[in-house]
Amino acid sequence: MLAFYLDYDGQNGQQQLAQKVAEQMNAAGVPNKVEMAEFEHRCFPDGETYFRINSGVKDQDVFVVCQLHHPNHKTIDLMYLSETLKQLGARSVGLIAPYLAYMRQDKQFHDGECITSRHFSRWISERFDWLVTIDPHLHRYHSLDEIYSIPSRVIHATGVIAEFLKSHVNNPLVIGPDAESEQWANAVAADAGCDAIVLEKIRSGDRDVEVSLPQLSDYPNHQPVLVDDIISTGKTMIKAAENILQLSGKETLCLGVHAVFAPGAVEDMKQAPISDVVTCNCIEHDTNGMDVSGLIASATLDLLKTENIGTEQGAEK
Numbered sequence: 001m002l003a004f005y006l007d008y009d010g011q012n013g014q015q016q017l018a019q020k021v022a023e024q025m026n027a028a029g030v031p032n033k034v035e036m037a038e039f040e041h042r043c044f045p046d047g048e049t050y051f052r053i054n055s056g057v058k059d060q061d062v063f064v065v066c067q068l069h070h071p072n073h074k075t076i077d078l079m080y081l082s083e084t085l086k087q088l089g090a091r092s093v094g095l096i097a098p099y100l101a102y103m104r105q106d107k108q109f110h111d112g113e114c115i116t117s118r119h120f121s122r123w124i125s126e127r128f129d130w131l132v133t134i135d136p137h138l139h140r141y142h143s144l145d146e147i148y149s150i151p152s153r154v155i156h157a158t159g160v161i162a163e164f165l166k167s168h169v170n171n172p173l174v175i176g177p178d179a180e181s182e183q184w185a186n187a188v189a190a191d192a193g194c195d196a197i198v199l200e201k202i203r204s205g206d207r208d209v210e211v212s213l214p215q216l217s218d219y220p221n222h223q224p225v226l227v228d229d230i231i232s233t234g235k236t237m238i239k240a241a242e243n244i245l246q247l248s249g250k251e252t253l254c255l256g257v258h259a260v261f262a263p264g265a266v267e268d269m270k271q272a273p274i275s276d277v278v279t280c281n282c283i284e285h286d287t288n289g290m291d292v293s294g295l296i297a298s299a300t301l302d303l304l305k306t307e308n309i310g311t312e313q314g315a316e317k
Helices: 013-027 071-087 116-127 158-168 179-192 235-248 265-270 293-306 312-316
Strands: 002-005 039-043 049-053 061-065 092-097 130-134 152-155 172-176 195-198 201-203 209-211 223-230 252-258 274-280 288-290
Touching: 002 013, 013 061, 013 293, 049 071, 061 071, 071 092, 071 116, 092 293, 130 293, 152 293, 158 179, 158 252, 158 274, 158 288, 172 179, 179 195, 179 223, 223 235, 235 252, 235 265, 235 274, 265 274
Parallel strands: 002 061, 061 092, 092 130, 130 152, 172 195, 172 223, 223 252, 252 274, 274 288
Antiparallel strands: 039 049, 201 209
């Protein structure tokens, strides 16, 4: 089994994550040892993509690790890579996308809008044989199966975040920034053995939000911890942190799964009453402090076993 990765802009976070996943899969006893593939991936001066696969992929099961933050050019590269791997005889090609793009536009809010989640999922499903991802933005969709036609595994990072809380924070109080986070914040709190409360958010634009005042009177000796799946503009966490400081006099720790971070977001958060920002390594960022490679390896092994991929039975299909 071969592991590929797609890194960009001089970063090597996906290479490191792919290597960690491969090591943990091998340690768990994957039927066919996972090896890192040798390949070339670069752009010509005009911006067009160049790929050359130097590893033998014929009759091999392979997977590609690629976080899909800033997804447009990465999507094109994924298409070229998957097509090339299959043309060279790869038996199966899977995608590990720790952050899965194009999940938010899940309905037509105004006439004429493109429901990008459905188009993107069809493109991926046509070119890959399976998918593993972490905490996709499932809001109106109940599961990935509603739009993806390939076998998939959705991993939840709640356990990793709970372990971070237990190891680094004394007497935490988990605070969800909006109603969408309620079930998720409650799961983190349950795993960490602490309480959780959920705020209400009113969004008047992509960057304009108002957040309700938290009820903190019952938690005078607790450390407030804001937890969310995606940190983009940071405005929601900033407003919540300001409200928490007003009521408790305490700075807030902010934890997130996906470090999307719009331009200027981290700088804005550093100016707010926020003690620290820590994220999972789903997207490479300086704030990464929680490792999800073990979750990915476990989920991938389960999917491969269930679908008989990378086994003697799978090879006979």
